[in-house]
Amino acid sequence: MNLRSIRIWLWVAVVALGLTAITAAALLRQPGQAGFGKGVYSLVDQNGQPVDQSMLVGHPSALFFGFTHCPDVCPTTMAEMSSWFESLGDQGKDLRAYFVTIDPERDTPQILGDYVSWVSDRITGVTGTPEEIAKIAKAWGIYYQKVPLDGGGYTMDHTASVFLVDRQGEFQGTIAYGESQATALEKLRNLLAKS
Numbered sequence: 001m002n003l004r005s006i007r008i009w010l011w012v013a014v015v016a017l018g019l020t021a022i023t024a025a026a027l028l029r030q031p032g033q034a035g036f037g038k039g040v041y042s043l044v045d046q047n048g049q050p051v052d053q054s055m056l057v058g059h060p061s062a063l064f065f066g067f068t069h070c071p072d073v074c075p076t077t078m079a080e081m082s083s084w085f086e087s088l089g090d091q092g093k094d095l096r097a098y099f100v101t102i103d104p105e106r107d108t109p110q111i112l113g114d115y116v117s118w119v120s121d122r123i124t125g126v127t128g129t130p131e132e133i134a135k136i137a138k139a140w141g142i143y144y145q146k147v148p149l150d151g152g153g154y155t156m157d158h159t160a161s162v163f164l165v166d167r168q169g170e171f172q173g174t175i176a177y178g179e180s181q182a183t184a185l186e187k188l189r190n191l192l193a194k195s
Contacts, residue, residue: 037163037171039139041132043100046113046125053139055124057169059094060191064162065142067103068115073160073177074099078119080184081162085120087185092192097123102144102158104133164191 043051056063062081066074081097088095099116101107104127107115112125127133137144144158160177164187172191175184 037140037165037169039135041128041135041139043126043128043132043136044109046109046116046127048109051124051126053136053169055098055126056165058167059096060167060194061165062095062097062162062175062188063100063140063165064098065100065102065137065140065144065158066160067101067156067158068107068111069103069155071155073158077160077162077177078116078123080181081123082119083181084184084188085122087181088188088192092188095122095188095192098126099123100126100133100136102133102137102142103156104128104130164188166191166194 037056038053040053045051055061062084064074064077064081066077068074078099085092085095085097097120099112101112107125107127109125109127112127116123116125128136136142140163142159144156146154147157148154162175164172164174166172172194173187175187
């Protein structure tokens with residue numbers, strides 16, 4: 001299998017995973033169902049400062065799970081986040097974003113800091129031990145898996161949606177990978193209006 005075929009299959013997998021996450025999130029958001037996004041975990045931000053589940057309380061948030069060695073999905077999503085912040089202007093001044101790595105073996109606080117700093121000072125990089133990353137990923141229903149590459153090294157398959165969280169830390173919906181700018185901004189404005 002050549003590199004082009006591998007990339008195509010990886011894109012198909014990313015889209016399928018994104019649709020699965022959106023469906024699961026919608027099902028979990030039904031009235032009478034609780035617990036989605038809830039958990040207890042002990043992580044660190046890109047400055048080495050401790051963070052936990054309370055990081056999502058007190059302001060509306062956009063939460064994304066990815067990794068700094070990601071070739072396509074993560075840099076694209078980060079660029080979109082930057083564009084969202086710019087388009088929202090003062091209306092989005094309370095919105096915060098979190099980039100949680102699913103590759104803590106490589107993504108140290110310093111590497112995350114370098115990675116998020118090119119996007120916005122309102123995006124916080126989050127890492128931790130593999131066990132603590134597994135806890136937050138489980139709380140949010142995130143799929144991720146290490147995929148070995150020919151010649152050594154690895155990449156990561158992962159859920160590609162951005163999760164929207166209100167001021168109380170409650171899940172309010174997703175922005176799918178590749179969703180239009182207009183739709184994403186409408187969802188963010190609805191989130192900000194509720195918060």
